[in-house]
Amino acid sequence: MHEMQQERGKIREIINRGTTFLVMGHKSVDGDAYGSSMALYFYLKGMGKVVEVVNELPITPLFAFLGVENSITKDIQSQTFDAIFICDSGELSLIGKYPDRYPEIFQHTPIINIDHHNGNKLFWTYNLVDTGASSTCELMYGLFEEIGKDKSPEIATLLLFGIIRDTNCFKNSIRPRTFEVTSQLIAEGAEYEKIIFYSYRSEKLNYLKLYSHILENLISLKGWSIVGWVITKEILERYDIPEDELGPQLINEILSSIEGADFAFLIKETERDEKRLSFRARRDGFDVSRIARHFGWGGHIQSAGCRTTQDLSEILSIIETLEVKIED
Ligand SMILES: [Mn+2]
Numbered sequence: 001m002h003e004m005q006q007e008r009g010k011i012r013e014i015i016n017r018g019t020t021f022l023v024m025g026h027k028s029v030d031g032d033a034y035g036s037s038m039a040l041y042f043y044l045k046g047m048g049k050v051v052e053v054v055n056e057l058p059i060t061p062l063f064a065f066l067g068v069e070n071s072i073t074k075d076i077q078s079q080t081f082d083a084i085f086i087c088d089s090g091e092l093s094l095i096g097k098y099p100d101r102y103p104e105i106f107q108h109t110p111i112i113n114i115d116h117h118n119g120n121k122l123f124w125t126y127n128l129v130d131t132g133a134s135s136t137c138e139l140m141y142g143l144f145e146e147i148g149k150d151k152s153p154e155i156a157t158l159l160l161f162g163i164i165r166d167t168n169c170f171k172n173s174i175r176p177r178t179f180e181v182t183s184q185l186i187a188e189g190a191e192y193e194k195i196i197f198y199s200y201r202s203e204k205l206n207y208l209k210l211y212s213h214i215l216e217n218l219i220s221l222k223g224w225s226i227v228g229w230v231i232t233k234e235i236l237e238r239y240d241i242p243e244d245e246l247g248p249q250l251i252n253e254i255l256s257s258i259e260g261a262d263f264a265f266l267i268k269e270t271e272r273d274e275k276r277l278s279f280r281a282r283r284d285g286f287d288v289s290r291i292a293r294h295f296g297w298g299g300h301i302q303s304a305g306c307r308t309t310q311d312l313s314e315i316l317s318i319i320e321t322l323e324v325k326i327e328d
Contacts, residue, residue, distance in 0.1 A: 004128065007126055009146065011143060020051075020078060021044055021049055021082060022076065022083075022109070023044070023052065023087065024037060024054050025089060025095075030165060031166065032165055034161075035160075036159070037087045039162075040085055042155050043155055046149065052078060054076055055072050056098075065198040066157060068154065079105070080105070083112050084110070087114050087136050088136035091121065091297075110125035111125050112124065112126040113129060114129075116130055116133040117299060118299065119298040128142075134163055134166060135166035135167065136162060137162030138163055141181045151188055156185045157185075157189075157191045157195070159190070160182060160195060169200060172302050207241065210239040211250075214254060214255075215254070218258075221316065221319060224260045224261060225261060226261065226263060227264050229250070229265075229266055230266075230312065231246055231250075231268040247276070251264055251266040262281070263279060263282055264280050264282060265279050267315060275308055277292070277295065277305060277308065278304075278305045279303070281301065285325060286302075286324050287301045287326050291318065293306075294318060294322055295310075
């Protein structure tokens with residue numbers, strides 16, 4: 001904890017002294033990566049800094065309800081920055097091709113990593129990394145506290161959005177600090193009800209029909225101890241669902257709620273010849289990040305993801321045979 005405090009102090013100094021910053025989260029941005037990087041973007045702008053926020057992939061329209069001006073660009077405009085912030089990603093490979101496309105910038109700029117993923121390599125210039133945190137947004141709150149400038153209700157909403165999405169509405173990875181931060185954010189004007197309404201009470205009818213299809217076509221491995229489902233392009237077309245709108249909700253709300261299952265998986269075919277895999281443990285004692293790490297990616301004990309170009313049958317066999325039960 002003392003080290004975290006020191007690191008926050010150093011980052012505060014860099015922010016106070018610098019003028020130009022680059023902010024990014026992992027590509028295929030989720031609520032936490034979006035909330036933390038956009039909150040940081042607005043916070044730094046509010047301090048009079050010049051800030052760019054980038055992502056390779058388009059942001060899902062599902063985040064539009066937040067009403068945040070879309071400031072995310074695909075390309076980096078400036079040549080130099082005082083620091084690069086990488087939010088919610090413990091690996092350089094997850095932020096896309098920026099280090100390859102802009103080697104000058106990445107070789108000569110301090111990188112500040114704010115993250116909570118297991119397996120973070122801590123090889124950044126500054127590491128505000130706490131794997132016990134619910135979300136990167138929870139850690140971002142601590143950094144803003146350290147800096148001490150007031151947050152707008154818009155920033156508070158972005159941070160709360162990340163916390164709610166990463167904890168799946170306070171079901172996973174929570175600790176007392178999560179609720180302290182949540183309480184403060186609501187006091188600062190975060191729109192709790194709006195986040196809940198649009199995240200959990202706005203299911204479209206075609207999605208509910210898809211859920212019925214899923215339940216009819218579940219894949220079960222090892223009896224019913226592992227359950228999952230494969231999203232193909234054909235299914236997405238049949239139910240008229242954009243590819244980027246489907247993923248976490250399905251596995252959180254449907255697959256990992258099935259009685260008797262230890263963990264659940266979701267395999268999604270993407271545009272390229274690649275598959276996106278998500279895993280959720282249904283209960284304690286199972287570390288699904290082991291499977292994601294097998295494919296060279298990572299995540300948390302209860303919730304992890306990865307990408308692979310391997311065949312479906314190979315993937316299923318790995319999921320079935322890899323040991324994820326945590327030994328006592
Ligand atoms: Mn996160």
